[in-house]
Amino acid sequence: MIIKRNLFDKDENYHTVVTIGTFDGVHVGHRKIIDKLVTIAKANKLRSTILTFFPHPRMVLQQATDLKLLNTLDEKIAILEKSGLDQLIIHPFTKEFSRLSAEKYVKEVLVDHIKAKKVIIGYDHRFGRNRTATIEDLVSYGEKYGFEVEQISAEEVNEVSVSSTKIRKALEDGDVKTANAYLGYCYMLGGVITRGRGIGKDLGFATANIHIEEKYKLIPKVGVYVIRTLYRGKLLYGMMNIGFNPTVQGDKQTIEVHLFDFQGDLYGETLSVELLQRLRDEQKFDSVEELRLQLEKDKAVSLSHIEKLHAD
Incomplete structure (x- = not known):
């Protein structure tokens, strides 16, 4: 697995299928998405890529929030290395980065640097400055800049019924059995x-x-x-x-x-x-x-x- 610590590092001449998120815990729900990502990448001769951010955006934008995470960055990397993923991009999250407009984010990040041919994303994904752009906007940008968008439906998410928030709550309650089951x-x-x-x-x-x-x-x-x-x-x-x-x-x-x-x-x-x-x-x-x-x-x-x- 290739690890890039900044998405604006040297560009390479390949195309990707990418998903975006914090993936805290890399739990069984996350791995369902990652498996889909890896399968699609192999079928289309693309590089399977996760774009994630560190520090967690809420730590930067809501500094008063005492957010605790399930994984350290090194733990997350170690788990993802076993997933079959081709590339992990860990981009430093800053207030300046958060102010990118939706279109600039799509053009400069997804198209110019990640060279996305396909984006796999949750139905409720929001992006761009103040997180105002929706998946419908992403589909429109895809038509404009030449990439496909595959939506992870609410049904698919609910079928797994796992979230990082539920796992955090289980651990805070001392319910290791439930946390481990959700994590996998x-x-x-x-x-x-x-x-x-x-x-x-x-x-x-x-x-x-x-x-x-x-x-x-x-x-x-x-x-x-x-x-x-x-x-x-x-x-x-x-x-x-x-x-x-x-x-x-x-x-x-x-x-x-x-x-x-x-x-x-x-x-x-x-x-x-x-x-x-x-x-x-x-x-x-x-x-x-x-x-x-x-x-x-x-x-x-x-x-x-x-x-x-x-x-x-």
């Missing part, structure tokens, strides 16, 4: 491992603290989760606590991972974990010993869940 993969959290206070090690549950650099990344509901990670080619399972460690007077939210049957130093390394199941809310215990006993129970329940996964 396990929700992930990744970052650099930093040093904590070492309390987990004293309890017999050494933890790796994940520091997520991207402030816009959605952190699921506080609580204890069953997780897995691929570390140096080996699949490892464990449990993770998202929370404030009230039993030991924690004063900030942390993401702490304990890997089963693992011995080693992870500090400074990057780790990405997949959330498999939420076990319980975070609790404040009367003593550290009570916490340790609960962690033993959590581990037993986690291992039972993992065993069931393997059986299935």
